[in-house]
Amino acid sequence: xxxxxxxxxxxxxxxRGKVAEHVAELAKKGIKPGLAVVLVGEDPASQVYVRSKxxxxxxxxxxxxxxKLDASTSxxxxxxxxxxxxxxxxxxxxxxxxxxxxxxxEDKVIGAIDPAKDVDGFHxxxxxxxxxxxxxxxPCTPLGCLMLLRDHFGSLSGKSAVVxxxxxxxxxxxxxxxxxxxCTVTIAHSRTKDIEDVVRGADIVVAAVGRPEMVTGDWLKxxxxxxxxxxxxxxxxxEGGKGKLVGDVDFASASEVAGxxxxxxxxxxxxxxxxxLANTLTATCRANG
Ligand code: GUN
Numbered sequence: 407x408x409x410x411x412x413x414x415x416x417x418x419x420x421x422r423g424k425v426a427e428h429v430a431e432l433a434k435k436g437i438k439p440g441l442a443v444v445l446v447g448e449d450p451a452s453q454v455y456v457r458s459k460x461x462x463x464x465x466x467x468x469x470x471x472x473x474k475l476d477a478s479t480s481x482x483x484x485x486x487x488x489x490x491x492x493x494x495x496x497x498x499x500x501x502x503x504x505x506x507x508x509x510x511x512e513d514k515v516i517g518a519i520d521p522a523k524d525v526d527g528f529h530x531x532x533x534x535x536x537x538x539x540x541x542x543x544x545p546c547t548p549l550g551c552l553m554l555l556r557d558h559f560g561s562l563s564g565k566s567a568v569v570x571x572x573x574x575x576x577x578x579x580x581x582x583x584x585x586x587x588x589c590t591v592t593i594a595h596s597r598t599k600d601i602e603d604v605v606r607g608a609d610i611v612v613a614a615v616g617r618p619e620m621v622t623g624d625w626l627k628x629x630x631x632x633x634x635x636x637x638x639x640x641x642x643x644x645e646g647g648k649g650k651l652v653g654d655v656d657f658a659s660a661s662e663v664a665g666x667x668x669x670x671x672x673x674x675x676x677x678x679x680x681x682x683l684a685n686t687l688t689a690t691c692r693a694n695g
């Protein structure tokens with residue numbers, strides 16, 4: 407293996423430490439940031455994330471408000487809760503965990519969140535602000551990836567970057583952030599022709615497709631820096647799988663070719679929550695002038 411391993415876990419701990427220091431400063435002025443997390447239903451992966459978010463919020467010195475609603479909760483009731491949180495001065499950040507049950511319109515719920523409290527950066531106002539280079543709430547996972555890349559390279563200016571995946575949560579905002587840092591950006595997706603060749607042209611590869619181990623070493627330019635956003639659980643051994651957590655990148659082959667690579671777990675995942683805390687702090691500071 408030749409690639410440097412990018413330690414997202416350690417970097418995230420540093421970010422959380424800086425956030426906690428800033429929160430301690432705010433406490434002297436009687437200000438305590440509050441983050442409300444809303445979970446509808448019992449999706450096991452979402453439950454794990456929400457528990458982890460709550461724990462790390464409290465560890466950073468912030469207030470954590472958890473709202474766990476039944477899977478049968480109506481859209482109207484969820485919108486009423488969002489409205490209540492929008493008007494609650496002790497709540498600085500609101501996160502509605504996705505995906506929502508099928509009977510609820512996600513766009514409508516995201517659109518109901520006060521953009522100033524939208525710590526996910528999913529509200530169309532924040533999407534537009536980011537796309538036009540204005541001060542926005544930036545989605546946590548792409549922000550975490552950007553921080554790792556900036557830490558690795560210093561400047562990203564002039565690098566060619568390929569984002570594999572075009573989701574609203576990761577792919578599209580990631581491309582916007584890389585463009586803002588003066589990369590030449592391509593978004594590749596399931597319909598991209600000769601996707602291996604497209605990826606092979608990149609200095610930076612961000613994989614966010616949700617397909618286990620799709621990007622292999624032979625897709626990479628030697629020395630490329632690879633950020634793996636995927637978190638996929640392979641089927642258990644009794645079903646013929648390896649039963650382990652893997653990314654969207656085949657780590658074994660990619661690490662033979664890449665210059666640097668994030669592992670799964672311990673790469674991008676911890677950065678997402680660290681950035682959520684940083685966004686909550688930013689929202690609190692903006693709300694308090
Ligand atoms: N589900 C998976 N990732 C995310 C995220 O970053 N924010 C929210 N709200 N839901 C998610």
